[in-house]
Amino acid sequence: MTLVEISGLTYSYPAAERAALxxxxxxxxxxxxxxxxxxxxSGKSTLLRAISGLVPHFHGGxxxxxxxxxxxxxxxxxxxxxxxxxxxxxxxxxxxxxxxxPRSELGFGPENRGWTDPVVARAVEETALALAIETLLDRPVxxxxxxxxxxxxxxxxxxxxxxxxxxxxxxxxxxPVAGDELIGLLRRLNEDSDMAVVLAEHRLExxxxxxxxxxxxxxxxxxFDGAPERFLxxxxxxxxALVTPGxxxxxxxxxxxxxxxxxxxxxxxxxxxxxxxAEQDVARPSLSSRRSPPDxxxxxxxxxxxxxxGPAILRGVDLRIxxxxxxxxxxxxxxGKSTLLRxxxxxxxxxRGKVSAAGRVALLLQxxxxxxxxxxxxxxxxxxxxxxxxxxxxxxxxxxxxxxGEQQRLALAAVxxxxxxxxxxxxxxxxxxxRGMDRAVKEELIRLLNGLQTAVVVATHDPxxxxxxxxxxxxxxxxxxxxDAAASEVLSGxxxxxxESARILDGAGGALLPxxxxxxxxxxxxxxxx
Amino acid sequence: xxxxxxxxxLQATRAAxxxxxxxxxxxxxxxxxxxxxxxxxxxxxxxxxxLAGVGRQLANSLRFAIPLCLTIALINALVTRNGxxxxxxxxxxxxxxxxNVTLEATVYGAVLGLRAAVLLLIGTLYSVAVDPDEVLRLFxxxxxxxxxxxxxxxxxxxxxxxxSRRLADAQRCRAGRPPSRTQLMRATTAGVLDRALxxxxxxxxxxxxxxxxxxxxRLHHHHDPWSRHDLGFLASALAMLALAIxxxxxxxxxxxxYPLLRAPAGASTLGAALLLVVFALTPFADRRxxxx
Numbered sequence: 147m148t149l150v151e152i153s154g155l156t157y158s159y160p161a162a163e164r165a166a167l168x169x170x171x172x173x174x175x176x177x178x179x180x181x182x183x184x185x186x187x188s189g190k191s192t193l194l195r196a197i198s199g200l201v202p203h204f205h206g207g208x209x210x211x212x213x214x215x216x217x218x219x220x221x222x223x224x225x226x227x228x229x230x231x232x233x234x235x236x237x238x239x240x241x242x243x244x245x246x247x248p249r250s251e252l253g254f255g256p257e258n259r260g261w262t263d264p265v266v267a268r269a270v271e272e273t274a275l276a277l278a279i280e281t282l283l284d285r286p287v288x289x290x291x292x293x294x295x296x297x298x299x300x301x302x303x304x305x306x307x308x309x310x311x312x313x314x315x316x317x318x319x320x321x322p323v324a325g326d327e328l329i330g331l332l333r334r335l336n337e338d339s340d341m342a343v344v345l346a347e348h349r350l351e352x353x354x355x356x357x358x359x360x361x362x363x364x365x366x367x368x369x370f371d372g373a374p375e376r377f378l379x380x381x382x383x384x385x386x387a388l389v390t391p392g393x394x395x396x397x398x399x400x401x402x403x404x405x406x407x408x409x410x411x412x413x414x415x416x417x418x419x420x421x422x423x424a425e426q427d428v429a430r431p432s433l434s435s436r437r438s439p440p441d442x443x444x445x446x447x448x449x450x451x452x453x454x455x456g457p458a459i460l461r462g463v464d465l466r467i468x469x470x471x472x473x474x475x476x477x478x479x480x481x482g483k484s485t486l487l488r489x490x491x492x493x494x495x496x497x498r499g500k501v502s503a504a505g506r507v508a509l510l511l512q513x514x515x516x517x518x519x520x521x522x523x524x525x526x527x528x529x530x531x532x533x534x535x536x537x538x539x540x541x542x543x544x545x546x547x548x549x550x551g552e553q554q555r556l557a558l559a560a561v562x563x564x565x566x567x568x569x570x571x572x573x574x575x576x577x578x579x580x581r582g583m584d585r586a587v588k589e590e591l592i593r594l595l596n597g598l599q600t601a602v603v604v605a606t607h608d609p610x611x612x613x614x615x616x617x618x619x620x621x622x623x624x625x626x627x628x629x630d631a632a633a634s635e636v637l638s639g640x641x642x643x644x645x646e647s648a649r650i651l652d653g654a655g656g657a658l659l660p661x662x663x664x665x666x667x668x669x670x671x672x673x674x675x676x
Numbered sequence: 677x678x679x680x681x682x683x684x685x686l687q688a689t690r691a692a693x694x695x696x697x698x699x700x701x702x703x704x705x706x707x708x709x710x711x712x713x714x715x716x717x718x719x720x721x722x723x724x725x726x727l728a729g730v731g732r733q734l735a736n737s738l739r740f741a742i743p744l745c746l747t748i749a750l751i752n753a754l755v756t757r758n759g760x761x762x763x764x765x766x767x768x769x770x771x772x773x774x775x776n777v778t779l780e781a782t783v784y785g786a787v788l789g790l791r792a793a794v795l796l797l798i799g800t801l802y803s804v805a806v807d808p809d810e811v812l813r814l815f816x817x818x819x820x821x822x823x824x825x826x827x828x829x830x831x832x833x834x835x836x837x838x839x840s841r842r843l844a845d846a847q848r849c850r851a852g853r854p855p856s857r858t859q860l861m862r863a864t865t866a867g868v869l870d871r872a873l874x875x876x877x878x879x880x881x882x883x884x885x886x887x888x889x890x891x892x893x894r895l896h897h898h899h900d901p902w903s904r905h906d907l908g909f910l911a912s913a914l915a916m917l918a919l920a921i922x923x924x925x926x927x928x929x930x931x932x933x934y935p936l937l938r939a940p941a942g943a944s945t946l947g948a949a950l951l952l953v954v955f956a957l958t959p960f961a962d963r964r965x966x967x968x
Contacts, residue, residue, distance in 0.1 A: 198881050204877055224886075225877075225881050226880055226884055226886035228881075229881055229882060229883030229886060233881075234881040236874070238874065241871060241874035241878060242874075244878055244879055244882070245808075245809040246681070246808065246809045250809050254882055255883055257813075258883035258884055258886060259883055286681065302882065306882075488845075491848075493845050493849070506851075509849045510849070511845060511846050511849065515867070516842050516845075516867075517846045517850065518863070519855045527851075531851075546866075557846075561849055561850060561851060563851030
């Protein structure tokens with residue numbers, strides 16, 4: 147049964163210079179699991195908002211063509227009426243929690259549909275059990291972590307049992323464990339019912355294996371519509387920034403790309419390429435500098451952070467950062483990463499222990515927009531700082547008119563100041579800098595960070611980014627450091643905190659990136675031939 | 677300074693009545709200018725906060741309310757040239773000319789300042805003691821005009837507090853000179869509106885708009901029985917309202933600022949002030965069934 151039917155849809159936001167969606171024609175059937183792919187600004191979010199009716203009813207703008215969802219034309223029916231058919235989940239869980247407890251939140255949609263109290267109560271309980279949030283139901287939402295909030299928001303979306311659910315980067319704020327769980331949960335719900343799922347994601351390696359179909363958007367137009375395998379072939383040829391690490395690994399090995407770790411391993415096995423016995427390490431740096439850094443610039447000495455009437459967020463953290471070092475802080479939501487960075491920058495004081503820095507600690511918090519308070523880019527940072535982050539030509543623009551990646555670079559300029567005056571013992575800390583970024587923007591950020599002489603510490607949930615950028619990875623759990631070693635060690639051995647390439651090769655050789663994995667496989671092939 | 681679920685008579689009252697009670701207090705503050713009556717409203721609000729278990733939050737609000745009150749009083753005293761009783765002569769000042777401070781302008785400024793401070797305190801009491809979830813549901817049933825308005829009415833204070841904290845942290849991390857307070861204020865306001873729009877979008881996609889239509893069509897109703905606290909605070913609000921109207925009609929609490937100050941604190945004024953405090957605080961005496 148056709149659930150969503152889009153014909154000749156062209157849409158422009160108010161005062162926008164170009165159309166966000168252009169001449170879109172597509173249908174989505176019930177029970178389909180569709181992944182929306184595309185670079186930032188390609189129109190993914192707008193398409194989801196058109197299906198939910200927020201476009202044009204909430205955002206305004208000009209629209210041509212039609213969108214029918216469950217038989218309702220979105221031009222005639224607003225998002226409130228469409229909510230009976232469509233559930234929507236956006237990126238930021240904080241703005242999607244409108245009530246005080248998860249129980250109220252889950253009951254809100256069913257109540258709005260006019261269900262009776264017993265039916266609402268049953269919907270709440272069943273949804274909570276399905277999402278494993280039954281223990282959270284009566285806790286104040288202010289006490290929930292980001293991952294818990296996102297599950298509650300998903301529950302609120304699903305409790306009214308929509309026929310189609312639209313999700314806009316729902317895993318962008320989740321740690322790898324919670325992200326994988328969420329995708330698995332969506333797939334299970336999709337299989338258990340006829341609910342269609344339309345999921346926009348940047349980290350395609352996370353969700354392609356679960357998808358039935360991929361839609362790729364470019365500049366608001368439908369550039370690809372087909373199965374995940376065909377999408378990867380298309381992306382390799384036409385849009386390399388959308389290719390998953392696993393597909394790059396397979397393509398580099400001369401194999402056709404397939405989605406998912408399991409299928410990639412099978413493809414390698416059937417081609418006789420097995421890295422599981424590889425002995426050699428790929429670019430495994432020495433750990434000696436970690437144990438006794440000769441030029442230490444930041445030091446955490448038994449740092450505790452204990453909340454009054456609450457838990458301890460940090461529990462005796464000992465950590466030393468050397469000059470010029472590149473460190474990734476990883477761990478689950480609530481592990482203490484952001485708190486640790488805040489202590490480094492002096493925004494928080496330890497309840498026990500000591501943080502000492504040889505120089506300035508610059509911290510870029512999660513939302514770059516919080517730094518942007520002036521009317522022009524020029525007002526946010528001086529000319530030298532703007533030039534260093536490549537924004538000199540945009541000096542007269544309003545900061546809020548910049549793209550997400552440009553805003554982040556501007557915030558970085560505001561935090562760092564004139565790069566010529568940066569002392570060698572400065573430490574730059576970034577909290578989740580790749581949230582909601584596509585691969586092209588991430589690579590730009592890596593280039594920018596690599597150009598700095600300072601030590602850089604990044605808290606991230608993105609193993610691919612950590613592998614590309616960091617030489618050392620510190621893994622936190624429950625406020626403690628549970629692993630502190632070279633990136634090739636930490637990111638190659640596990641299931642969740644590991645890159646896709648490492649998972650495909652099962653950690654062999656410490657290869658983290660597709661290029662390293664391909665080199666490893668080629669080396670093995672040569673050895674086998676000899 | 678956002679709502680926390682805690683036991684208390686005001687918290688146990690249905691949102692519609694609690695809002696009416698707060699609005700009545702605000703109406704008294706807006707209509708009465710006699711300092712004794714305004715003082716009675718201030719005492720009532722602070723005592724209500726203590727009896728509702730949110731005295732600490734109200735005390736925090738005083739940190740903003742007192743400077744606000746003093747600023748308004750000072751500005752009115754310096755700017756207004758009405759009043760006949762000169763208490764300070766500045767002589768000729770550049771730009772503003774002859775500046776004399778009068779007793780009338782000073783007292784009237786203090787009244788204006790006290791009124792602003794009391795309204796701020798009532799706003800705080802509403803934010804921390806009235807469940808925003810219930811307010812949201814109430815607006816839904818009352819066919820409130822838009823999800824955005826509902827969002828601003830119920831979520832403005834917590835969102836503003838959270839965002840301003842984040843913004844302040846970000847500004848502490850900047851290199852060089854920090855931005856001015858005006859720039860920060862503008863950014864916070866713009867940010868709150870953005871966030872309110874996001875939350876309003878969420879309300880829409882959860883079917884809030886459709887619920888309004890159902891409410892208009894009378895398709896679905898909840899009938900919660902009226903609790904003792906609902907009845908108590910409703911009676912209190914009506915009594916305060918009647919008293920305020922009576923005071924206005926009978927002229928029990930006269931106040932004239934200009935040209936000569938006249939603010940008698942006779943038996944009728946003191947009696948009206950005392951009655952106001954008693955009417956407002958009586959429902960707090962009953963603590964049976966205060967946990968919802």
